[in-house]
Amino acid sequence: MIPIKPAERVKNIHYAIREVVALANEIKATGKKMHYLNIGDPNKYDFAPPKHMTDAVAKAMQNNLNGYSPASGIEDARDAIKRQAERSKIKNIKDIIITTGASEGIELSITGLCNSKDNILLPFPSYPLYSAILGKLEAEVNPYYLNEDDNWNLNIEDIEKRINKRTKGIVIINPNNPTGAVYPKETLLEIIELAKKYNLVIFSDEIYDKIILDDTKYTSLASLTDEIPIVTFNGLSKSYIVPGFRIGWAIYSGPDELTKDYISGVNKMVRSRLCANHPMQYAIKPALDGPQDHLIEMKNILKIRRDLTVSMLNDLDEISCTVPQGAFYAFPSLHIPEDDEEFVSDLIRKKGVVTVHGSGFGQKPNTKHLRIVFLPNEKILEEAYGKIREFVKKRYH
Numbered sequence: 496m497i498p499i500k501p502a503e504r505v506k507n508i509h510y511a512i513r514e515v516v517a518l519a520n521e522i523k524a525t526g527k528k529m530h531y532l533n534i535g536d537p538n539k540y541d542f543a544p545p546k547h548m549t550d551a552v553a554k555a556m557q558n559n560l561n562g563y564s565p566a567s568g569i570e571d572a573r574d575a576i577k578r579q580a581e582r583s584k585i586k587n588i589k590d591i592i593i594t595t596g597a598s599e600g601i602e603l604s605i606t607g608l609c610n611s612k613d614n615i616l617l618p619f620p621s622y623p624l625y626s627a628i629l630g631k632l633e634a635e636v637n638p639y640y641l642n643e644d645d646n647w648n649l650n651i652e653d654i655e656k657r658i659n660k661r662t663k664g665i666v667i668i669n670p671n672n673p674t675g676a677v678y679p680k681e682t683l684l685e686i687i688e689l690a691k692k693y694n695l696v697i698f699s700d701e702i703y704d705k706i707i708l709d710d711t712k713y714t715s716l717a718s719l720t721d722e723i724p725i726v727t728f729n730g731l732s733k734s735y736i737v738p739g740f741r742i743g744w745a746i747y748s749g750p751d752e753l754t755k756d757y758i759s760g761v762n763k764m765v766r767s768r769l770c771a772n773h774p775m776q777y778a779i780k781p782a783l784d785g786p787q788d789h790l791i792e793m794k795n796i797l798k799i800r801r802d803l804t805v806s807m808l809n810d811l812d813e814i815s816c817t818v819p820q821g822a823f824y825a826f827p828s829l830h831i832p833e834d835d836e837e838f839v840s841d842l843i844r845k846k847g848v849v850t851v852h853g854s855g856f857g858q859k860p861n862t863k864h865l866r867i868v869f870l871p872n873e874k875i876l877e878e879a880y881g882k883i884r885e886f887v888k889k890r891y892h
């Protein structure tokens with residue numbers, strides 16, 4: 496036999512978040528002390544899920560609820576998601592599917608919409624899964640750039656200019672990974688108007704909606720209209736600290752006559768992939784209906800870590816960091832001569848501090864960034880930022 500060649504469509508798939516790990520592993524093997532600020536998994540640090548959730552899953556497994564579930568998920572969990580969506584004031588809900596992480600909901604929803612050569616408006620910087628899915632579908636990424644000078648907000652006029660005959664939808668990530676921005680209601684209303692004018696489906700990724708770090712009021716996009724098709728993604732991974740459960744969901748809302756065929760198309764795929772992890776679905780109802788104390792604690796801790804991050808990084812001439820309002824990511828700008836990938840690799844090699852280069856998320860040409868995950872405790876963060884300070888001082892002064 497000759498070596499098996501991968502399909503052309505995987506050529507352009509990059510996942511920078513995991514790619515830096517290969518170099519980090521190499522350096523760790525030399526015995527260097529490492530500081531990991533690169534993976535958005537709260538369980539790797541000092542966060543754990545509420546016990547009533549894990550108990551519910553253990554009980555489901557012991558009761559042998561280990562077979563397949565209904566394709567869209569168990570009834571109790573879908574009802575709990577519906578109640579939660581109604582508390583967020585999402586209007587005109589037409590369907591809810593429980594998926595293997597929000598990731599699968601995103602994949603099924605985009606696959607159900609796009610033919611090859613269609614395009615979807617994606618925020619840049621962006622969470623890389625979206626480009627990977629579009630690559631797989633042989634559909635196109637239509638990037639719109641977020642504006643760092645305006646707290647990483649989006650610019651509607653700029654987005655409008657990018658729309659063409661093959662534009663089918665727009666992705667909004669709110670709160671945003673990697674920038675930590677939370678969009679004001681006015682911005683969401685402008686997006687809705689744009690979607691209405693150009694017949695676009697809005698994909699609103701709200702996986703961090705419960706991790707709002709200031710008094711900023713959070714608005715779920717689909718609460719602002721019942722007139723257009725919107726798919727809202729959410730799940731247990733981040734707010735309920737169980738990314739390994741792989742439990743997420745997609746909520747389809749909008750008028751029947753506009754959404755009916757699309758939802759029925761998506762459901763063909765939902766049925767053919769059988770179901771999401773069954774026992775883990777039993778965590779959904781206790782998570783959403785049960786006590787939310789862990790969230791208050793998590794946000795208080797994250798706020799301290801966010802403030803430490805912003806103040807220690809802004810202390811350096813070569814780095815400037817806007818204040819993330821949600822999630823647990825910062826996306827500081829680098830004012831350096833070399834590209835950000837080189838900066839990140841050298842920082843791993845010389846100081847053992849692992850971050851991800853901004854170019855791995857897509858960014859405005861001629862800008863350079865780092866993505867930092869500020870989940871680690873204050874001691875680790877202080878040490879890591881101390882090392883970044885030494886690195887920068889030695890390199891540029």
Ligand SMILES: Cc1ncc(COP(=O)(O)O)c(C=O)c1O
Nearest residue numbers: 596597598622672702730732743
């Ligand atoms: C913006 C965004 N959407 C979706 C996901 C995937 O979530 P899940 O673990 O539910 O698949 C992530 C994970 O980091 C994310 O940051």
